[in-house]
Amino acid sequence: MSTDGALSRSRLLPTLLGILLLLMGLALLAGGIKLSMLGGSLYYLLAGIGLMVAGGLLLADRYAALSVYAVVLFASTVWALWEVGLDWWQLVxxxxxxxxxxxxxxxxxFRRPLRRGDFNPVGTGVLSAAVVIAGVAALASLFTNPGEIKGQLDRDAVPGMSNTAPAMPDGDWNSYGRSAHGDRYSPLAQITPQNVSKLVPAWTFRTGDLPGPNDPGETTAENTPLKANGMLYVCTPHSQVxxxxxxxxxxxxxxxxxLSTQNAANFKGWAHMTCRGVTYHDDAAYATEQSPTGTANAPVTSVCPRxxxxxxxxTRLIALNADTGKMCEDFGNGGQVDLTANIGGFTPGGYYSTSxxxxxKDLVVIGGHVTDNVSTDEPSGVIRAFDVHTGKLVWNWDSGNPDDTTPIAEGKVYTxxxxxxxxxxxxxxxxxMLYLPMGNQTPDQFGGARTPExxxxxxxxxxxxxxxxxxRWHFQFTxxxxxxxxxxxxPTLMDLKTADGVKPAVLASTKQGSIYVLDRSNGQPIVPINEIPVPQGAVEGDHTSPTQPMSDLNFVPPTLKERDMWGVTPFDQMLCRIDFKSLRYDGMFTPPSLQGSIVYPGNFGVFDWGGMSVDPVRQIAFVNPSYMAFKSKLIPAAEIAKQGPRVSETQGVQPNKGAPYGVILxxxxxxxxxxxxxxxxxxxxAVDLTTHKTIWKHKNGTVRDSSPVPIPLSMGxxxxGGTFTTAGGVAFLSGTLDQYLRAYDVxxxxxxxxxxxxxGAQTTPMxxxxxxxxxxxxxxAGGHGSLGTKQGDYVIAYKLSE
Known part of the structure; x- marks a missing residue:
């Protein structure tokens, strides 16, 4: 073997690495120039130059490459520590x-071929030091937990406080939030922090209702079953019970x-295919109530007492016999009410109740989902109350005509x-009283034509x-x-201990991260709410409010900064920084824009339909805040056709027909x-509701089921989906993007x-x-089409092993 041949092979790795550094440097330089022109960090530009110099020296077999690379690595470490400190997931x-x-x-x-001509042991020492410093910084960051709060609740109960939700057997779950108060609190205490580790599957049931080829993308299993009448009642995405x-x-x-396809070619006409739950009514629960004369109410005669x-x-509301599953013939038209009545036209699936x-005692009251951002001529958001036995319309509340609740006349259309x-x-x-968590008037991102009502x-x-x-009262949160x-x-109802005595409270968790706590008898704040100045500058034809209300009890995230942009490599991190600096962002409530604006918290919200659970005895709330930024870009109506068709509520341009702008969200x-x-x-x-302070806060969940490599990294x-708490001191959550049901010490x-x-289990367990x-x-566990979690048709029950 010739000496020249062996030397040539030994130079291969330095040559390849030199080429790699040149390419890396070129990419960082190009992106760094663009980022610096947007007013962003100069790091990527400078690092790109340094890597290109080190790469060139490697190709020239120069030992000085090590010293130059050491400077790049050392400077990168100092810069990273200056930006994010010892935060593992940002530093590494x-x-x-x-x-x-x-x-x-x-x-x-690797170094041997570089020794010819300009050997300099200083390069090895300097690079060794730079590597050690970077490694030590990474190791030190393993022992920090930025964003977390460690704390301990020091009580099992607040003296004098009890569960004041409507009575039911302790072992039942009669309503979506267990009770009509929406508290998601169970008085059961067999499962405790000491024995919860012994939970094992008791049984699994397959509903057979799986997403089909013609279903919409957002076919979702968001159901919380009921336990009443000695049975469990489950609903499926295709409205089976x-x-x-x-x-x-x-x-x-x-x-x-x-289900009718409502003249759609197939189910793709639906934006969602969802059933969050059904509702249980038992005449016997009201039989012992006293009439105004002081005597017991006469029993109701019904073909379906339950x-x-x-x-x-x-778009139907169906009454079923809870004992047999047969339709209650005395309700509406043969057991059902047609909810399309007086609504006017809509696209198939564009209006129905997902919840x-x-x-x-006497009424069944229902609202409705309206597909966002399709047009300015969508169905009304009317709330309708029907006689619980006959299905006759008793009253209707239309937020576009809020003072007239008389049942609408035949042939008329709600606002x-x-x-x-x-x-x-x-x-x-x-x-x-009924408490309504209200949406807004579509389109979501343009309000220039909204009515005062x-x-x-x-x-x-x-x-x-x-x-x-x-x-009776109302309070606006945005x-x-x-x-x-x-x-x-x-909304969650509970009796709350305050400095002014025990008050009947309603707690509303919101997308922007505030938890508003009001006296539910009159709507007055119990926890202070302050109007804060917010960014201004809406597009032509619209306006913004100068302030927005923020509760003192909130999980509002800090304002994003360029250094908060993240990636698994410096390259995708740099591209995120370019995106960040290219978009309009002045903090929370940055108005939508033609340039494109960052929406943070995003429209999935810090808290969405999963709401919150409370422990009324311990006087705490258990919550699962999420943080995902979105971006919205307004598209002039004349340019919408060039953008291609709408795919879903977060894919493609949302047309907003009738408005001057569509939107890409x-x-x-x-x-x-x-x-x-x-x-x-x-x-x-967990929040101490007597002090409004967060007791503890821990990141939750892994990327096992959402990353290319199924490694259970605990990134949060x-x-x-929602949570529930128990008298046993254990809380449960299943809604994370990874496929787990988890139990926590409250x-x-x-x-x-x-x-x-x-x-996936984007549901609220019970x-x-x-x-x-x-x-x-x-x-x-049925998955969620929009979030891309694995879909299925599973109902799974756990109990303690013997």
Whole structure:
């Protein structure tokens, strides 16, 4: 073997690395020039130059390459520490690639070809020092937890406080939020922090309702089953209802409404295919109530004394016999009410109720989902109350005509495009009020043509009189909403201990991160709410509110900065920075723009329809805040056709027909499909409701099921779905992007147990007692089309092993 041949082969690695450094440097230089022209960091430009010089020296077999590279690595470490400190998930992506290449360059067989002519041991020492400093910084960052709060609740109960939600058997779950108060609190205590690790699957049921080839992209299993009447009641995305035995999961009966396609070519006409829940009504629950004369009410004679109310995706409200699953013939027209009545025209799937109705002694009350950003001529957001037995319309509240609740005349149409209520009601029958978390008037990002009536009742909480539908009070949480900040979560009712005594409270979690706490009898704030100045400068034809209300109790994230842009490599991080600096962003409530604006929190919100759960005895709230930035760009109406067709509510241009602008709305993602803003993206937290302070807050969930490599890195991921708490001191959540049901100690947030699921579970789990006297925890795992989690048709119950 010739000496020249061996030397040539030994030069191969330095040559290849030299080429790599040149290419890396060129990419950073090009991106760095653009970023610097946008007013961003000069680091990428300077690092690009340094890498190109080091690459050129390697190609020339010059030992000085090590010294130049050492300067780049050392400067990068100092810069990274200056920007993000010892934050592992931000520090390591900035340095990992440079650190790894530095180690390669220190290998003896790599350096040997460079010794000819200009050997300088200083280069090796300097590079060794730079590598060690970067490595030590990375190791030190492993022991920090930025964004987390460690704390401990020091009580098992607040003296004098109890669960004041409507009575039901302890082992039942009679309403979407367990009770009509939406508290998601169970008095069951068999499962405790000491034994929850012994939870095992008790049974699994497959509904058979799987997404089909003609279904919309957002076919979602968001159902929280009910436990009442000795059965479990489950609804599926295609509006089927299944009654199950709570101990075995065996099917008792099934009802299939045989959905109409409403003259759509197929189900792709629907924006969503969702059933969050059904509603249970039992005449016997009201039989012991006293009439105004002081005597017991006469029993109601009904063919269905126990009813399940089902909202369907084809715009019907159906009453089922809870015992048999047969339609209640005395309700409406043969067991159903046509919700298209007096609504006017809409595209198939463009109007229906995705959420369960509310029930009271005499009424079943329902709102409706309206597809966002299609046009300015969409169905009304009317709330309708029907007689719970006959299906006769008793009153209607239309936020576009809020003072007239008299049942609409035949042939008339409710106010088109008025704000809707697509989420879940809360009900206080003692006070005689319904609580409505309100949306806004579509289109979401342009409000130049909104009416005073629609502005008054949008993006806030409205309390209606149960008997008449008249407004008792209202409180707006986002003025002139241009960011899709509709109130998605069910309001939570509880009695709250305050410095002024115990007050009847309503708590509303919101997309912008505030939790508004009001006296539910009159709408007055219990926790202070302050009007804060916000960015101005709406597009022509629109305006912005000068201030927005923020609660002192909030999980509002800090304003994003360029250094918060993230990526798994310096290159996608740089591209995210370019995107960030190219968009308009003046902080929270930056108005939509033709340039494109960052919306943070994004339209999935810090809190969405999953809402929150409370422990009324301990006086705490258990929440799961998420943080995902979005971006919106207004498109002049004349240019919409050039953008291509609308694909979904977050893909393609939203046409907003009738408005001067359409909009492109999408998550702020890197070219690799990862969030541009740094993790963590999801937490679990507990709030002391007597002090309004966060007790503890921990990042939650892994990227196992959302990254190309299924590694369970605990980065904290978003969750869509709600929580529940128990008297046993254990809380549960299943809505994260990874496929787990998890249990937490409510006192300190420690994760106590997790159960691997066969599909995504963007739902709110629940708990109940079986006929065997055991406490079960149940979750529906069916996935979520919009979030891309694995889809399925699973209902899974857990209980403690013997």
């Amino acid at each position: 992506p900035r340095l990992a690639l440079l650190f790894t290449l530095g180690i390669v360059m220190l290998l003896p067989w 299944i009654a199950l035995d709570p101990d075995t999961g065996k099917e008792i009966w099934r009802f299939d409404p045989k 009813r399940i109310f089902l909202p369907t995706a084809d 369960p109705p509310a029930v009271t 088109r495009n008025s704000p809707n209520m697509w989420s879940m009601f809360a009900v206080d029958e003692k006070l005689g 629609s502005e008054l009742h949008s993006a806030g909480l409205t309390a209606l009189d149960i008997a008449t539908g008249k407004v 003025h002139h909403d241009l960011w899709d900040m509709d109130v998605g979560g069910q 999408e998550a702020l993602l890197s070219p690799m499909g990862l969030p541009c803003q740094a993790p963590a993206w999801g937490y679990v937290a 991921v978003p969750s869509l 006192k300190n947030g420690k994760q106590l147990w997790e159960g691997r699921l066969p599909a 708990t109940y007692t079986g006929k065997d006297g055991k406490q079960y925890v149940l979750v529906v």
